[in-house]
Amino acid sequence: MFEGRRTVAEQAFVSEAVMMAQTNDEAVESAVREHARLIYRIAYSVLRNHHDAEDATQDTFMRVLRYRKRLEGVQDVKMWLARIAWRVAVERGKKRPEISLSEVEMNEAVMQLRSQLASAEESALGNQIAGMLESLITALPEGLRGAMRLSTIAELSSNEIAEILNTNEASVRSRIFRARKILKEKLSALEGSYGSR
Amino acid sequence: MGPDKFATSQKDCIDRWLDSAVVQYGNAEPRTGLECRILANLEKAQCEKISTPWWRAFSISVPAACVVLSIWLGMYRPHQKSPPVPNPHVLGAVNAAFPQNQASSPGHRRPLARRATRHAPPRQHELAVEPRLAQFPSPQPLTEQEQLLERYVRNFPEEARIVAREQTEAEAGKRLEELAMEKSLGVNSD
Numbered sequence: 001m002f003e004g005r006r007t008v009a010e011q012a013f014v015s016e017a018v019m020m021a022q023t024n025d026e027a028v029e030s031a032v033r034e035h036a037r038l039i040y041r042i043a044y045s046v047l048r049n050h051h052d053a054e055d056a057t058q059d060t061f062m063r064v065l066r067y068r069k070r071l072e073g074v075q076d077v078k079m080w081l082a083r084i085a086w087r088v089a090v091e092r093g094k095k096r097p098e099i100s101l102s103e104v105e106m107n108e109a110v111m112q113l114r115s116q117l118a119s120a121e122e123s124a125l126g127n128q129i130a131g132m133l134e135s136l137i138t139a140l141p142e143g144l145r146g147a148m149r150l151s152t153i154a155e156l157s158s159n160e161i162a163e164i165l166n167t168n169e170a171s172v173r174s175r176i177f178r179a180r181k182i183l184k185e186k187l188s189a190l191e192g193s194y195g196s197r
Numbered sequence: 198m199g200p201d202k203f204a205t206s207q208k209d210c211i212d213r214w215l216d217s218a219v220v221q222y223g224n225a226e227p228r229t230g231l232e233c234r235i236l237a238n239l240e241k242a243q244c245e246k247i248s249t250p251w252w253r254a255f256s257i258s259v260p261a262a263c264v265v266l267s268i269w270l271g272m273y274r275p276h277q278k279s280p281p282v283p284n285p286h287v288l289g290a291v292n293a294a295f296p297q298n299q300a301s302s303p304g305h306r307r308p309l310a311r312r313a314t315r316h317a318p319p320r321q322h323e324l325a326v327e328p329r330l331a332q333f334p335s336p337q338p339l340t341e342q343e344q345l346l347e348r349y350v351r352n353f354p355e356e357a358r359i360v361a362r363e364q365t366e367a368e369a370g371k372r373l374e375e376l377a378m379e380k381s382l383g384v385n386s387d
Contacts, residue, residue, distance in 0.1 A: 025243075040225070040231060044227075045223060050227070053227070057227075057231065058238055061239060062239070065243065154223065
């Protein structure tokens, strides 16, 4: 009698555990399917390299798998993942050497910028201009840099950026405004200085 | 067009250019099949995690058990009270002088000798590690007097036996006298 009860209880316990594990796995899988692209973009905004960004995305989901039990209690999965991805990318970014443009590359970038400004048409960013923009953003003060990088991701609102950076929305808006102001000043200075040569 | 107007239009130009550049800058597309690759890697990691616990458990528990055992042995061995080990040199000399003692107690010598041989190497090690001796008499080299005694016993066994017997008898007589004295004192005091 007791044996029978125990067997039934064990079976119920095992089936519950299996169900829980399945639920957790399904939650992780759906998180990957829904948010992998956003995670990748967050990582790419920091690392500016496709391979590194993909590795960081992988790393983020590995961490999610490790703490998947917590995933059940998370209300906003997108933001939870975004915060993890941001931390992972920043950690990886610290180990990476900074990108710096050579004089020739900078010259070419400024020439392209001038032609694009003169044509007043929206044209694709070349590698040189993207590199120049990256070096300008990297040169920003640390507080402004993070907000500026995250603001380039279309899926993230300023409220969400604030959540990722653990600050308030007003601060994020202010940081983005200041960062853009600095960038504009530097761009106009670059354009002027290289144009006068 | 005045210089102010030109500067303003240039600023607007840069502003617009920056807007579009920032959008393009952040618009990074991953290689196709990113989700599948991630899911495959996650599955692989999970399979590895499930399939490894037996050897991982062994790899952790066996060295841990060894470490605990060695610590336990190291901690408790010096505290064990080992029986006093007579100096083998003296013991050998005495046994050579008094063979009847061996005959009277044949089972006594063997364990002592065995114990001495069993404990000899660790005791030497302990001596090397710590100067404090755990038991008495210590297995130190023979003193000058002991060496003289050993030589005497070896060269003149008969005399040595007689001397030892007389000494034993004298000690026994002395002990009897002491007992008799104590008895008489006890009676007087009562």
